Amino acid sequence: MTLLLSMREIDKRFAGVPALASASLEVEPGEVHALIGQNGAGKSTMIKILTGYYAKDAGEILFDGTPVEFSSPQEAQRSGISTIYQEINLVPYRSVTENICLGRERRRFGLLDWSAMHAEAQALLSRFNIHIDVRRSLMTYPTAIQQMVAIARAIGFEAKLVIMDEPTSSLDEKEVEVLFDVIRQLKAAGVSVIFVSHKLDELYAVCDRVTVMRDGRTVRVARMSELSKLDLVTAMLGRELSRVLHDEGAHHAQAASREALLTVEHLAVGRRVRDVSFDIRPGEIVGLAGLLGSGRTETARVVFGADRAEAGRVAFGDIAEPAAEPAEAIRAGMGFCSEDRKFEGIIPDMSVRENLTLALMPQLARRGVVDEARSREIVDRFIQRLGIRCAGPEQPIRELSGGNQQKVLLARWLCMNPRLLILDEPTRGIDVGAKAEILSLVRELAGQGLGVLMISSELEEVVEAASRIFVLRDGRSVAELDGDEVSEEAVMAAMAHGHEPVQEGADG
Amino acid sequence: MGRLDTARLVRAIGRYGVLLALVVLILFGWLRYENFLGSYNVLSVLRYNSMFALVALGMCFVIITGGIDLSVGSTAALGSVVAALLSPYGVLPGLLGGLAAGFAVGAINAFVIIRLNILPFIATLATMLAASGCALLLANNQSVSVSYESGFTELGQGDFLGFPIPAWIGLVAYLAGSLVLNLTAFGRTVLAVGGNEDATRLMGLPTTRVKAAVYILSGALAGLAGVILAAQFGAGQPIEGVGWELFAIASVVVGGTLLTGGVGSVGSTLAGVLLLGLIFNILNFENGLGWISLSAYWQSVIRGALLLVVVAIQARLVARSDDVHA
Structure with a gap:
């Protein structure tokens, strides 16, 4: 031919x-x-x-x-x-x-x-x-x-x-x-x-x-x-x-603590989020699943204070109200990796070092002057710990591959010792190798007590990583899957039908 | 490593090209004109251009955040009138009055741009007209003589340690500006806001406060330039300052700061100011030699041409450095 x-x-x-x-x-x-x-x-x-x-x-x-x-x-x-x-x-x-x-x-x-x-x-x-x-x-x-x-x-x-x-x-x-x-x-x-x-x-x-x-x-x-x-x-x-x-299947240790780290109740904002409730315990990876437009990202943004809630309760640490500004949520111990790495994540013209330490900067500054030595020390530690492949801390971040950019963004939050990390599509546009590295890192961190809220369009990924999954449908949380109930089929059933997984092929 | 070296080279040219051009221009002047590097010429160039330098410094911060401030020329005119009106009461009232006038215009800009969410171009275009009107109203449509008894004119005409006072003011402002941009949390946030405002906000950094601050800074520096204007020429000048904003933007851009924000340098902005200032100076010398006779209007033509050349080169360099990471 x-x-x-x-x-x-x-x-x-x-x-x-x-x-x-x-x-x-x-x-x-x-x-x-x-x-x-x-x-x-x-x-x-x-x-x-x-x-x-x-x-x-x-x-x-x-x-x-x-x-x-x-x-x-x-x-x-x-x-x-x-x-x-x-x-x-x-x-x-x-x-x-x-x-x-x-x-x-x-x-x-x-x-x-x-x-x-x-x-x-x-x-x-x-x-x-x-x-x-x-x-x-x-x-x-x-x-x-x-x-x-x-x-x-x-x-x-x-x-x-x-x-x-x-x-x-x-x-x-x-x-x-x-x-x-x-x-x-x-x-x-x-x-x-x-x-x-x-x-x-x-x-x-x-x-x-x-x-x-x-x-x-x-x-x-x-x-x-x-x-x-x-x-x-x-x-x-x-x-x-x-x-x-083939590293799958190992089931995650049950969260050590039963006390909720984050509680979200009846959250509503605009047309995308109508009534969303879920909770996260320390050391737990919770998945937020749903089709495109089901309100996953919008929910995460409200929890983080990036958008204003219209109704509902968000309790996290000292905060009893939804945060009004990201700065407030961050002070309380939250971190948020946006789904849009390019427009809401990296600052392309800045170096790896600056991208990594910007959020920490208010703490790195003494009387307004940034402590460069400490900043370098932190960056070196995270480059090594996360295996970020770059020519050096001063390389502009836009020269890095997507996977390594994402690692820098993860490090941006990790260096602030958060108690809760929200990851919106953490592996989008990233090659298979980096994907596996990032997921295993997230698991390791959860093992150390970090609470993680994970949003991903790749069902396989959420099911593999999360120990509990909340399913959203048209802006409402319609199902909670725990432990053995977590499977791709169950999540899909909940996405489609809007309630607990249907057995015996019955349709409600 | 070749990859990085090239990227670095491209950046270095973008960053230090203006310095190179400045050195070449100075060498040219030194070789060609007898008194070019004589202290009289050097000091008067510095004295005169310190006003533009102050305005350009504020503009540099504004442009790094991705904004623009068209009101600086009128603000300087307003500042000069206010300073002249207050000059009979002493140096300090004149100085503070000019600064306050600039601060006020800057604060209005900040409010309109951030709270009312109006594009900086439009917002500062409006305040440019309004500030100019205020200056004319206050001055009754004529220049306002400053008081020569109070010593106010020293701010523009005096020397300190054999160096013009306005040049000292400019020097201190640029040193402070450079330190602030490079070493402080505020300065890094200015760069971050220009580089990616959404990301910066999601990092919990005070984006609105920083944006407000740069417009206020720009206004205050323009007001200060107005004070020097009044002191240097012995009068508040309500109709001066026309086109200063464009001169400032040109200096900032020639210095390698990107109009899109996120990349910029205080030192290179100063080099940009001096480069554009020297072109005027050299034109004067050229006329003095008698070979040619160019009117002062030619300086605008030459500055404009230079600006185009620089921007064209910059666009090339940016495109190339993008290539490298494709």
């Missing part, structure tokens, strides 16, 4: 530093091709070279049989390569139709033909089973819908190849299924898809073949069906990591 895309022996250096060394990627017509690798393996660089965002230093690219070298993503798009990025690149203030048709507007008599464009947008979206008012501005819709609009836009460009860079990271499971249906439709129509994801299950669910990259090279190309999960992870990491996948 002739290949749709063939990238061969691609070299790319950034300021003399090799990012890609003789990397290759081949995609057949009508196949869904997984592109995986740890952060920094070269996936993004490869894609950005293909789409003309970067110029390659060496190698050749054949697309549809002819050598190409795009000078911009727009040029690539005109030739039939559309890209959907992890972060949605659309115009939030404009209507859904405009976002879908921007750059290829329909005209009649020199004027825009709005009715034709609305109809086209509607038709494209209906392929995803989405029926919304396309005249309304994009930002009035939730993230998942916006993601679908981005995909509709890509398809609208009559793409032969659609590149999806972690398209599922902001989707819940039902939406992921819809996306997979769309991918299968595309495939049936002869369109090829390059699918970048960290979630192995998704790769097996939808991809035909896989290219594994490591350190700027292509290390493995295979059919998905011929590659076990363990092989895949081993190829990615380049080392035996059987521990990562």
Whole structure:
């Protein structure tokens, strides 16, 4: 079969530093091709070279049989390569139709033909089973819908190849299924898809073949069906990591103390959180599960004082009221790792050291002057303890991989000796190795008495880490699963049905 | 290690490029003009530019938080009028009056930007107009002579240890500014707010207090510049200060501080002020040589061109350093 895309022996250096060394990627017509690798393996660089965002230093690219070298993503798009990025690149203030048709507007008599464009947008979206008012501005819709609009836009460009860079990271499971249906439709129509994801299950669910990259090279190309999960992870990491996948099952010691560290009762804020109650004991990892939009993150933000509660009680240490400001919650002994590392976590231009010690700074300062020596000492200790891989404490944090950034953010709170840590999607966008390290660290800390509230879209992860799970549905806590009741099936049942897991397949 | 070296080099150019340009300009002037490094010329350049330096220092802090303060020119004019009106009562009342006027404008800016949640550009545009109007009202639409008996003019015209007093004030302000930005919790929070405000708030740091503080600081420093203006020229000048805000922004940007916030340096801002000030000075010398005759308006053209060049280079450097970590 002739290949749709063939990238061969691609070299790319950034300021003399090799990012890609003789990397290759081949995609057949009508196949869904997984592109995986740890952060920094070269996936993004490869894609950005293909789409003309970067110029390659060496190698050749054949697309549809002819050598190409795009000078911009727009040029690539005109030739039939559309890209959907992890972060949605659309115009939030404009209507859904405009976002879908921007750059290829329909005209009649020199004027825009709005009715034709609305109809086209509607038709494209209906392929995803989405029926919304396309005249309304994009930002009035939730993230998942916006993601679908981005995909509709890509398809609208009559793409032969659609590149999806972690398209599922902001989707819940039902939406992921819809996306997979769309991918299968595309495939049936002869369109090829390059699918970048960290979630192995998704790769097996939808991809035909896989290219594994490591350190700027292509290390493995295979059919998905011929590659076990363990092989895949081993190829990615380049080392035996059987521990990562088989270290499960060990059940957690029951929390030593029965007294609640945090009690949340009938919490309500806005439309997202209506009636949420749960509690956490010292030394316990509690999971907060729920579909996207069920109010998990919003609940966490209110508990931490980032948003104001409208009703309900939050009792934590000396605090009996919901905290009005994060500073208040922090003084009482809370820490919060936001789900949005880039916009609510790191300060990109600052060093690892500063990112790690900023929250501690008020305590590090004597009469306003920061004690730099102590700050260095703390940072060195945590870099070592958490195995943060960086060139040194003064390296800007944006140069670190996602996993190492996350470790710095964890250290930011750990150095303050918190009694409760809220982790919102602590492993999002992080490679498998770092994920395992972070989860085992969290477990170790809980073993030392830290209470942890963990939110994750990856059910497997919550079930594995948490000893108790509260399930949210439409802003209400609908189930509490404890000990042996904790299982993926039980959580899913509660998410779907809104009460204790249903036995015997009965439906309430 | 090559990766880091390059990144570091790119940053070093961004950070020290302005110093390099300054050294080149000084060498050029020294080689070309006889009295360029003579004490008369050096001291008058410092005396005159100390006003701009103070305004630029406040602007530097504001811009590092990701904001902007367009009101500094009018605030300086207002400060000069208030100081001139109070100068008959002594040095201190004049000085404090100018500072207080600036402080008040800064406090209004802070209130409007933080409490009313208005964009800094718009908020300070409004106070720029209002402060200018206040200055004209107070001064009755003409310049206000300062009292020569009280010794107030020393603040602008006097020397201390053979060095102009305004330059001392500027020097002390920059030393203090540099220490505050680099060594204090407040300074690091200023940088953090500019780098990522949401993250900073979630770390429990006092973001609103810090933002309020930088606008008040900027206002007070502009007021102080106004005091020096009145003392140096013997009159409160309600119509002076036009375009000072742009000069200050240009100095800050030429010094390598990013308009997007989060990155900046006090020392480089001073270098930026001196660089732009020297261009004017060199133009004067060039006219003195008689080879060419350029009007003072040319300085704006040259400063503008320089600003464009610097910003273009900065954009390049930023893009490149992004590349490195892609």
